Amino acid sequence: MLLMKKYKQLTSEQRYAIYLSLENGDTQRTIASLIGVSPSAV
Numbered sequence: 001m002l003l004m005k006k007y008k009q010l011t012s013e014q015r016y017a018i019y020l021s022l023e024n025g026d027t028q029r030t031i032a033s034l035i036g037v038s039p040s041a042v
Contacts, residue, residue, distance in 0.1 A: 010041065018042055 010018070014035045021031040032039040 010037070 014037070017035050018031055021034065026034075028039045028042045031042045035042075
C-alpha cells in the first residue's frame with residue numbers, strides 16, 4: 001500500500017511570515033523550520 005502525502009496550501013499568516021523573514025534576510029531553510037513546512041514550500 002502506498003502512502004500518499006496530502007498537500008496543504010500555505011495560510012495567509014504563513015505567507016506573511018515568509019515575506020517578513022525574506023525581508024529580514026533569513027534563509028529558506030530557516031524560514032521553513034520557523035513555520036513548520038518543507039524548504040521547497042518557501
